[in-house]
Amino acid sequence: MELTHRPRRLRRNPAIRRLVQETVLTTGDLIYPMFVMEGEGEPVPIPSMPGCFRYPLPRLVQEVKTVAELGIPGIALFPVIPEAKKDDQGSESFNPDGLVQRTVRAIKTVVPDILVFTDVALDPFTTHGHDGLVDDQGRILNDETVEVLVKMALSQAAAGADFVAPSDMMDGRVGAIRRALDQAGYTQVGILAYSAKYASAYYGPFRDALDSAPKFGDKKTYQMDPANAREALKEIDLDTIEGADIVMVKPALAYLDVVYRVKQHTHLPVAAYNVSGEYAMVKAAAQQGWIEEKKVVLETLTAMKRAGADMILTYHAVDVARWLRGMH
Numbered sequence: 001m002e003l004t005h006r007p008r009r010l011r012r013n014p015a016i017r018r019l020v021q022e023t024v025l026t027t028g029d030l031i032y033p034m035f036v037m038e039g040e041g042e043p044v045p046i047p048s049m050p051g052c053f054r055y056p057l058p059r060l061v062q063e064v065k066t067v068a069e070l071g072i073p074g075i076a077l078f079p080v081i082p083e084a085k086k087d088d089q090g091s092e093s094f095n096p097d098g099l100v101q102r103t104v105r106a107i108k109t110v111v112p113d114i115l116v117f118t119d120v121a122l123d124p125f126t127t128h129g130h131d132g133l134v135d136d137q138g139r140i141l142n143d144e145t146v147e148v149l150v151k152m153a154l155s156q157a158a159a160g161a162d163f164v165a166p167s168d169m170m171d172g173r174v175g176a177i178r179r180a181l182d183q184a185g186y187t188q189v190g191i192l193a194y195s196a197k198y199a200s201a202y203y204g205p206f207r208d209a210l211d212s213a214p215k216f217g218d219k220k221t222y223q224m225d226p227a228n229a230r231e232a233l234k235e236i237d238l239d240t241i242e243g244a245d246i247v248m249v250k251p252a253l254a255y256l257d258v259v260y261r262v263k264q265h266t267h268l269p270v271a272a273y274n275v276s277g278e279y280a281m282v283k284a285a286a287q288q289g290w291i292e293e294k295k296v297v298l299e300t301l302t303a304m305k306r307a308g309a310d311m312i313l314t315y316h317a318v319d320v321a322r323w324l325r326g327m328h
């Protein structure tokens with residue numbers, strides 16, 4: 001008798017579907033990116049990122065408590081720097097009493113166990129909005145920038161950051177930061193490297209949030225060409241040799257093939273950044289009633305894990321943690 005293949009036997013009911021499920025999204029996979037600002041008072045909504053806020057420092061610390069209580073293992077911190085504190089050198093970035101440094105100290109006093117990932121890049125601190133120093137021809141200077149990034153990373157480590165996360169895409173910065181951290185005795189501070197970071201149009205809402213859009217040109221001389229995937233593996237290899245603990249692909253959704261390839265290629269944990277533009281698209285469509293937000297978000301983040309992400313930076317983290325607890 002001829003054999004009939006019936007894959008539907010493994011989809012008949014929720015119990016068997018659970019047993020054969022290959023990928024499970026958990027709260028333990030999530031890192032929540034947060035925006036901190038000077039001052040006190042109420043959080044300020046970010047119009048292009050509904051549900052996300054610029055938190056005044058004391059409010060941010062309160063919110064981090066909630067994030068920790070929900071079981072989210074880490075936050076990624078991004079500062080809103082007032083125009084008056086920006087300069088063309090980004091010198092506020094390594095001020096020991098700068099906004100990021102004060103915020104990390106406050107978090108570590110009140111919520112010591114949550115992991116704090118600090119961003120290492122100059123764009124929130126520079127008047128021109130680029131991630132590096134710029135010469136008089138408008139070129140981004142690599143090695144001079146790396147020197148500033150090293151100072152920035154050291155000041156964040158001194159404040160108590162668990163991981164520093166260079167998102168600037170200068171050559172050689174991971175190695176320079178690792179050496180400097182080790183020499184200063186910060187051997188336990190890790191590096192989450194934005195290794196395959198693309199020159200993407202999906203960062204728009206984030207640049208609104210920080211008021212950090214580049215004032216001239218674009219970031220194509222340092223961030224990667226969206227057309228390239230093999231080049232991502234070169235960046236992963238370099239950051240690995242230079243001492244990265246975790247490598248990242250960013251953005252996530254349009255780059256799941258890159259996440260997959262990177263996962264096949266490396267033994268390091270792989271992070272994916274579900275960026276601001278991906279978030280904004282889901283929120284906008286959900287607000288119109290055109291998609292079901294919860295289902296779309298869970299499906300998307302599960303797809304990122306299926307592609308190979310060990311962890312996901314996502315603005316949906318708090319909602320997801322609540323949904324997974326059955327809270328709404």
Ligand code: PBG
Nearest residue numbers: 121123167202203206275276277
């Ligand atoms: C800057 C930085 C960016 C993001 C994280 N770090 C923007 C950029 O490179 O212009 C984007 C994150 C997001 O869009 O959610 N170093």
